[in-house]
Amino acid sequence: KTLEEPPAHIIFVLATTEAHKVEATIISRCQRFDLRRIPLSAIVERLAEICQAEGYSLEEAALEEIGRSATGSLRDAINGLEQVVTYYGQSPSLEQVREALGLVVDVRSAELARLALDGNLAGGLALIAAVRDDGADMKHFCKQVVGYLRNLLLAKTGALEALDLPREAAEEAKDAGGKLDRDRIVRVLRAFALADFRDDSPASGGSLPLELALLEVASGGRAAPVDVTPPTAEVVIAVDDSKVDTIELAVEREIEAAPRDGTPVRAASSTDTMGLLDRVRQACKDTDRQLSGLLNGSCEVKSEEVEVVTLGFYHTFHLERIESGPYAKRLEELFSSVLGRTVRIAFEHSPRERVVRPAAKGGHLVEAARQLGARPIGRTSVEGGPDGEPRRDES
Secondary structure, eight states: OTTSOOOOTTOOOOOOOOGSSHHHHTTTTTOEEEEEEHHHHHHHHHHHHHHHTTOOOOOOHHHHHHHHTTTHHHHHHHHHHHHHHHHSSSSSSSSHHHHHHTOOOHHHHOOOOOHHHHHHHHHHHHHHHHHHHTTTTTTHHHHHHHHHHHHHHHHHOOOOOGGGOOOHHHHHHHHHTSOOOOHHHHHHHHHHOOOOTTEEEEGTOHHHHHHHHHHHTTTTTSSSOOOOOOOOHHHHHHGGGGGGGHHHEEEEEHHSEEEEESOOOOOSSOHHHHHHHHHHHHHTTTTTTTHHHHHHEEEEEEOSSSSSEEEEEHHHHHHHHHHTTHHHHHHHHHHHHTTTTTOOEEEEEOOOOOOOOOOOOOOHHHHHHHHHOOOOOOEESOOOOTTTTTTEOOO
């Protein structure tokens, strides 16, 4: 209410990096200014002026590294310059600048990316183990792998100006990316970008998310189908002769009920479909936390067809919110991105079965007393006796 009708002597200044989440009633009462990142060339020019005024001697490549690490913030670039000069004096080298800013790239990150693109599972696992045994930060190492793959993708698509790399490094990325398939780069990049280190077990040394990502891309992202139908000969041997006819009849019915070739298969809830929903939540966790929270524990994948994925919501509140808001189109984009094909999302109300548990006789306190060894000696009536005292039943 205060924002809608502010006092005349007050001016509110609102700052956010997620303007799309601000309510329309607030945006309509605001004057909006979009503050964009400062170009790298402008940052380098300003840093060069500071170096000249202060008597610092840094080569242009070093200033570019400082400006690139600031990601468009002039204040962070100036702080980075001060940090470098404090560590290594007024004339630091390019390597010293990279070391001071933590920009030293492990060359093994590019090697792991290449092994993943080639599907070399054994070589990739051995490299990850070597990096882990050297005591490297596996999360930071994974970021370097993602950065290398991103550069390959941008170079493959011809967006060299978006690489923000030195000319030699950009040309090298262009040559390497030109020899690779774009879809393969996207698949590998997505797997490593979604590696989650938050719940990683300490027993793995921090390498488990990287190993899982490598395994996913090396196996094509999906497990090989397993035929669980027992052979007819094994069934006949395992049962009595009197039951053979019954079992063969049941097998024939199962075969008749099975879908024919070319018919989309509706899969019931399984670990695969549950994993699909988890991957979609992970994909939107950083970009749309409201949608990620809305999907948390409120629904499940009821079926996955070639062109349609059906989500079942346990409560009508969540179902109506998904259908009425802008989430339906966003979900189609997320599921299509995760599955690697265009799909449509269908919604349905799928309430959980309510489990009714019989109440313990005498209540939970009596049950707890019984577990501790107590023995009931009577029962007191709630209504009481004629004199108003509680009535005791010795039966």
